[in-house]
Structure formats: structure tokens, C-alpha cells
Amino acid sequence: MSYILRRSSRTTSFVRGQESLTLVLRAGLRTKSDSAPLPILDIPKSNIYRFGDAKNPVFHDIEWTIQDGESWAVVGSGSGEKTTLLETLIGNLRITPPPPHGLFPFSTKDPHNTVSLVSFSHRPRASGSSFVDYTARYGAKWEEDRITLRQSMFPETLPEFARRDNRHGSVKEMSEEEKASFEALAKDLDLERFLDLPVIALSNGQTRKARILKALLRKPEMLVLDEPLTGVDAATRPILLSLLHSLHASKNPRMILGLRNQDPIPDWISHLVVLKGGGRAISGRRGDVEGSLGAGGHSHGHGISHEGLDAKERPEENVGSGGTEKDKERRVVVEMRNVNVKYDDRHVLKDINWSIREGDRWHLQGPNGSGKTTLLSLLTGDHPQSYTQTPPQSHLHLFSLPRRKLATAVIATRVGVVSPEIYNAFPRRKGMSVWEAVGTGFDGGFVPRGVKGVGLGLSGGLREEEEVWRVGRVREVVRALGPSAWSQLANSRHHTQEELGALDHSFSQRPFADLSPGEQSVVLLMRALVGKPPLVILDEVWSGMDDLMVESSRSYLRRGGVGEEQAVLVVSHWEEEVPWGVEDGVKRMKLEGGKGFES
Ligand SMILES: Nc1ncnc2c1ncn2[C@@H]1O[C@H](COP(=O)(O)OP(=O)(O)OP(=O)(O)O)[C@@H](O)[C@H]1O
Incomplete structure (x- = not known):
């Protein structure tokens, strides 16, 4: 079955009070003793708003229910709407009306600990107004730059100065069994040989895999991975996808993937939410909705000319390299x-x-x-x-x-x-x-x-x-x-x-x-x-x-x-x-x- 979710002309009638995230997520939480199987995720027909903006829904008439055993991906053009919908799952947006049985009815855990989101769709922003020295990795100078990947994963092994600032998260101390499973995952992700390198020395792809590993260490019941294939080389993609599949199949944790329109959809994905732009989406079984993929956002020839592209030649600034090189062919x-x-x-x-x-x-x-x-x-x-x-x-x-x-x-x-x-x-x-x-x-x-x-x-x-x-x-x-x-x-x-x-x-x-x-x-x-x-x-x-x-x-x-x-x-x-x-x-x-x- 598929649903068409579109902009409502009466959006304000859905607006309720500013429920806190916890209330929204916990609302009407059912117990495991109820007879009907509990959905994994349940968003009945709802609008979704950013906190602080009760007038302009980001999504309209969203209906999204995940049943046990299903494997879902959210597919969208670019990162904007896709990432926003995925952020809704970690409570960054307000669902109105709130899901009657909680956003994750299957989980009896504190909703904040149920789901983790790791997003690669865009890079993390710089911390603020200051410039971040990205060249530090080429010759690590500061104590902080020497923290290894292993230390960042196991805060109890951090040197004293780094423990104080708590920047490396609060992963609790692990049992021997958990440590063994960590080593196995690090091996599967080909990160074993980098565990004792400074975090700052890791390449982009290595850093991305390390973020997945770190998220898994937190043992969420559900892991939402936004564009896990971005920045990952061709040989690693099938290995990573197969690892994610086996984790999902063992429900340890369950996964939801965010994919770009152009990304290949893994075979094991059974259901899709396809974002259409303008707050609309289609969701349902893969076979039913796959046909609509790529239809949104692919408009061509909208009559915009790019006039004046041929800039006049730039006056040469004297920077000590001589002024004649431009005249030479194929310098x-x-x-x-x-x-x-x-x-x-x-x-x-x-x-x-x-x-x-x-x-x-x-x-x-x-x-x-x-x-x-x-x-x-x-x-x-x-x-x-x-x-x-x-x-x-x-x-x-x-x-x-x-x-x-x-x-x-x-x-x-x-x-x-x-x-x-x-x-x-x-x-x-x-x-x-x-x-x-x-x-x-x-x-x-x-x-x-x-x-x-x-x-x-x-x-x-x-x-x-x-x-x-x-x-x-x-x-x-x-x-x-x-x-x-x-x-x-x-x-x-x-x-x-x-x-x-x-x-x-x-x-x-x-x-x-x-x-x-x-x-x-x-x-x-x-x-x-x-x-x-x-x-x-x-x-x-x-x-x-x-x-x-x-x-x-x-x-x-x-x-x-x-x-x-x-x-x-x-x-x-x-x-x-x-x-x-x-x-x-x-x-x-x-x-x-x-x-x-x-x-
Ligand atoms: N300061 C350092 N000390 C030790 N090894 C380092 C240091 N800086 C980088 N490396 C290693 O050099 C190798 C090359 O890293 P680089 O970032 O150039 O790779 P890349 O090809 O750009 O990878 P990706 O596709 O993941 O971005 C990596 O294995 C990385 O761990």
C-alpha cells in the first residue's frame, strides 16, 4: 500500500501546544503485554513542525508505520528534507498530533535512548564563528590531537586532561563480552589497524566508519544512518551494506537508512519513504513506490540562461611567478x-x-x-x-x-x-x-x-x-x-x-x-x-x-x-x-x- 502525503490547506488546524519531546515520544506508551504486535515506528497522519514555528509545517499529512521485520530506507533529493525527516526520529521536530502510542511503540526504553542518528549527508558544522584548523592532522601539535581512536571509543582509557572536558561522549565502561564484539565490529569495518592512530589522522572514509562503530557501541535499539555510503569507496560499500543488513536482521540494532536519489538501494530494503519535495512524500512497499523515485527535483531546462560566463581576463597580480606564463600554451x-x-x-x-x-x-x-x-x-x-x-x-x-x-x-x-x-x-x-x-x-x-x-x-x-x-x-x-x-x-x-x-x-x-x-x-x-x-x-x-x-x-x-x-x-x-x-x-x-x- 502507498500513501500520498501532501500539503494541507488547513495546516493550522493541526497545530497543538508545544508538547515537550519526551511527552510526544512517550504519549500513550503501550506495554509488551498488549495483544497486537507493536509497530516499531508509528506516525499516524500528522504534520511535522520545527520547534518554535507552529505555523509552517515542514511535512504535511505524514503517515509512516514500520512493522517488525520490515527494512526501510528514506530516499530524497539532496540532504534537506531527508535529513529533516530523519531528525524527527530523534525528536528534533514536533509531530502534531503526537503519536498516540509513542513514536516507537515497540520500545519500553527511555525514548531518548531508543534511537541514534548518524548523518553523513552533510558534514558537521564548524563549532561557530571561529576558523577550525584542518591542517592540524598533518602534524598533530596539541595534546588533544593525539587522542587515539581507541581512546575516543573508551573514555576510561583517555588521558586525564581529555576526560575532564567530556568531549568524547559518555560511553559507559564495557564488559569483556562487549569489548570482544567491539573488536569484531572494528575488524569488519576494517578499522582495527587504525584504533591506535590519532583520531585526527583518520581519513574521511575511516572517520565515517568510526562514527558508525561509535554509534553501535551506544547500543541503541534503532540506528538511523543518513547516507552511509557517502564518502565510502566502491570496494567497501558492499561490505558495509552487508554488515548493516546482518545487524538489522539480528535487530541489534534495527536500521533505517537515508539514501540519495542516485544511491543504489540495497536488495534487503523492503519499504521506502520517497520524498517528493515541498513537504510531500510517498511511502510503502518498495515495489509499489520505487517507480516514483527520481521524479521529483529532476526538472530540466527551466529557461534560465547563464549569461556572461566568459569573464574578462583577470588582471595579473604580481605574486612573484612572472607575468608571461598565461601566454604559454598548456603551462x-x-x-x-x-x-x-x-x-x-x-x-x-x-x-x-x-x-x-x-x-x-x-x-x-x-x-x-x-x-x-x-x-x-x-x-x-x-x-x-x-x-x-x-x-x-x-x-x-x-x-x-x-x-x-x-x-x-x-x-x-x-x-x-x-x-x-x-x-x-x-x-x-x-x-x-x-x-x-x-x-x-x-x-x-x-x-x-x-x-x-x-x-x-x-x-x-x-x-x-x-x-x-x-x-x-x-x-x-x-x-x-x-x-x-x-x-x-x-x-x-x-x-x-x-x-x-x-x-x-x-x-x-x-x-x-x-x-x-x-x-x-x-x-x-x-x-x-x-x-x-x-x-x-x-x-x-x-x-x-x-x-x-x-x-x-x-x-x-x-x-x-x-x-x-x-x-x-x-x-x-x-x-x-x-x-x-x-x-x-x-x-x-x-x-x-x-x-x-x-x-
Ligand atoms: N598524522 C598522521 N599520522 C599517521 N597517519 C596519518 C596521518 N594523517 C593521515 N594519515 C594516514 O594517511 C592515510 C591517507 O589519508 P588520506 O586522508 O589522505 O586518505 P584519503 O585517500 O583522502 O581517504 P578518504 O577517501 O577516506 O578521504 C590514511 O590511512 C591516514 O590514516
Whole structure:
């Protein structure tokens, strides 16, 4: 059976008082002695609201019941609605009217301990207004940076200074049996060999698996995993899915998965909630609702042109690399010869040889932990070992100069980066507008500078001509990648170019910190492109974006958003995420066992 859940015209009639989360979850809790089998999850026809907003339901007429033995996934475009619905399960939103038998009728536990949510759909936000130093992992300096994965899992083993701040959660001391099951799970997740490494040293994929392991240690009755496959390499995906299946089958714990439209749905999923956008959803048996997948959010050709993509040439800023290189054809942007990175006895990159030329389109591939992020940190000059690649053993040239002859601040102006690290580190400072966030891209910093919010250049002041060019560029990227290309409003009816321009302009004035994760990802893409840097690095660039954002950004990149004089390096575990295909001349650099293989 399937249900169509749609926007109600009489939404206010559903609004009740501001019940506390616990009351909502506990309401009418039945005991195990009742004769009918208790559903696992029970949301009878309800609206769902954010706390503090009793007028505008996020979801309308939601009906979602999970019976014992069923296996559910919630599928949606981008992270927005999917993550919000999943957050409802941990009490972050208000269900009205409240479920009469509690949200989880099967559980007699305190509802707060029934369910854990681990979300990979977008990266955790930086803690606040300050910048987070993501380069710390390349040369852990602080005591806190040395805490190992094992210590973070078993707080009783933490050194005294770390126990005090309680940042590592409150996992209770475990029995020998529990410890054995932990070791087995760590082995299944291929985390065993990383248990005694500093947490900060783990790669993105390793960190994600560690978060699942940590959630399992808390022994929830239900584990909700939002996009568990994001950032996981192709070989690990089936292993991870099979582990999740066996845990779910043994009800230890039960699972609900959140998946993106484009993710493959595991065979063992029997039921789906398909989010349709605008607070609507279809739920039911997989066979009944699967046909509607992908129908929402995949609108094409909504008549939006991306005019003015060909920015006039950027005036050359004198950064010590000579001014004539632009005239030379297919200049070498990066040159690596026998590049190595080691941490004590861990040899992460071995004799890498790689030349990146202007106009190149590269797909950097490799399993989790193979060294992709480490390699990128050499290109951005963030890694201390970028300085030690010196002749005769090795050689690292960036923009035709030995790395040590280029200040890191100069490199930052020449490499535009989107990455999980930048997303995490970027400050969510109160009052920083989208315009200013984009404008930080010119100088590669994290703090808006200059009266016009387009930076001050390396010398601390801009020539008028450069300032005019920068202001024009911010306008241009906001116009090309802004909401006129992807918002529901822009797609709801025909708009004039003027109206679309106004929509983008008002977006550029919004506080960056108030944007959804998908919108923030788009803005950080604008930031990476705004200065037309000779090298653009797009590492997990689509993370958190919804389908229309991905579609419009891909199309922009392919249609002149990056010029032929720019080199682009895309890092992704999914071939189809690379905006260019082999027919466009995309080359591959694959890292495996520390070595690089070009194809
Ligand atoms: N400071 C460190 N000390 C020891 N090992 C480290 C340190 N920093 C990183 N590593 C190890 O280097 C390896 C490469 O990490 P890196 O983050 O470059 O991998 P990756 O290919 O980007 O992985 P993913 O796809 O998961 O993001 C990992 O095994 C990681 O644990």
C-alpha cells in the first residue's frame, strides 16, 4: 500500500501546544503485554513542525508505520528534507498530533535512548564563528590531537586532561563480552589497524566508519544512518551494506537508512519513504513506490540562461611567478617527481610522479585512506612535508616554482578548493553575508576583507581595476550558481531575467550561517571559482546539494564556469560525479598502496 502525503490547506488546524519531546515520544506508551504486535515506528497522519514555528509545517499529512521485520530506507533529493525527516526520529521536530502510542511503540526504553542518528549527508558544522584548523592532522601539535581512536571509543582509557572536558561522549565502561564484539565490529569495518592512530589522522572514509562503530557501541535499539555510503569507496560499500543488513536482521540494532536519489538501494530494503519535495512524500512497499523515485527535483531546462560566463581576463597580480606564463600554451601548473609522504613508519605516498597542465581535467581516485587528501594538501601547500620535497630525492613545483619559494598565502590565491575540510573549517560568523563568503575566495582566506567584501589582495590594497573585476566576478558566480538556477521558487513559474537577478541578489545578502547545508556547499563552490584560479580542486563537491543544485552547477562547470586556462581536479568515489567524461579528455590518477597510477 502507498500513501500520498501532501500539503494541507488547513495546516493550522493541526497545530497543538508545544508538547515537550519526551511527552510526544512517550504519549500513550503501550506495554509488551498488549495483544497486537507493536509497530516499531508509528506516525499516524500528522504534520511535522520545527520547534518554535507552529505555523509552517515542514511535512504535511505524514503517515509512516514500520512493522517488525520490515527494512526501510528514506530516499530524497539532496540532504534537506531527508535529513529533516530523519531528525524527527530523534525528536528534533514536533509531530502534531503526537503519536498516540509513542513514536516507537515497540520500545519500553527511555525514548531518548531508543534511537541514534548518524548523518553523513552533510558534514558537521564548524563549532561557530571561529576558523577550525584542518591542517592540524598533518602534524598533530596539541595534546588533544593525539587522542587515539581507541581512546575516543573508551573514555576510561583517555588521558586525564581529555576526560575532564567530556568531549568524547559518555560511553559507559564495557564488559569483556562487549569489548570482544567491539573488536569484531572494528575488524569488519576494517578499522582495527587504525584504533591506535590519532583520531585526527583518520581519513574521511575511516572517520565515517568510526562514527558508525561509535554509534553501535551506544547500543541503541534503532540506528538511523543518513547516507552511509557517502564518502565510502566502491570496494567497501558492499561490505558495509552487508554488515548493516546482518545487524538489522539480528535487530541489534534495527536500521533505517537515508539514501540519495542516485544511491543504489540495497536488495534487503523492503519499504521506502520517497520524498517528493515541498513537504510531500510517498511511502510503502518498495515495489509499489520505487517507480516514483527520481521524479521529483529532476526538472530540466527551466529557461534560465547563464549569461556572461566568459569573464574578462583577470588582471595579473604580481605574486612573484612572472607575468608571461598565461601566454604559454598548456603551462604546467603542478609538477611532482618522486614525491613521498611518511608518518614514522607509515608510508602514505610513495614516489608519486604527476604533471597537471592548464586545461587538464583530472579525476583523482583511490580507496579510503589511499592518500588523496594528503596529496591535495601538498598541492595547497597545507602539508608540512610539501616543503621537504626537494632535489635530488624529489621535486614539487607549483605554478612553475619550487614549493618552498611560494608562500602558502600565495598558493591560496592560485588554488580554488572545495573540500570536506574547507566546509568544516569555514567560519559561520554572525553577519557574514553570502557575498562576503564568496569574496574571501579571491585571497583564499576565511575572513571577509575590504569595503566591498572582495578582499584586499596580497599587498593589502587593490588597484581600482582589480576591485571592479572582483565585484563583477562575485556578481557573475552568484548569478550563475545562485537560486535562480535551483530554487523551488525559480522553478515554480516563468520569471523574467530581472526577477531571477533579484532573487540571486537577495541570496547574496543573506547570512551565510543561516543557509541550509546544500546552499552553503553551493556558496563554497562559488568561493572556489570566483578568482578564476589556475587550479581548481573539487573534493566531494556535491555533498549536501540537492539534485537541482548539482545539475545546475555541473552544467555551469561544463559550459564555461571554468576556463580552458584552468586545470580542474575532481576527487570522488563515484565516476558519475565528475562533470566531464572521457570524451572530454578526463584523465585519471588512481592512488593505491601509496603509489599513483595514471590512465
Ligand atoms: N598524522 C598522521 N599520522 C599517521 N597517519 C596519518 C596521518 N594523517 C593521515 N594519515 C594516514 O594517511 C592515510 C591517507 O589519508 P588520506 O586522508 O589522505 O586518505 P584519503 O585517500 O583522502 O581517504 P578518504 O577517501 O577516506 O578521504 C590514511 O590511512 C591516514 O590514516
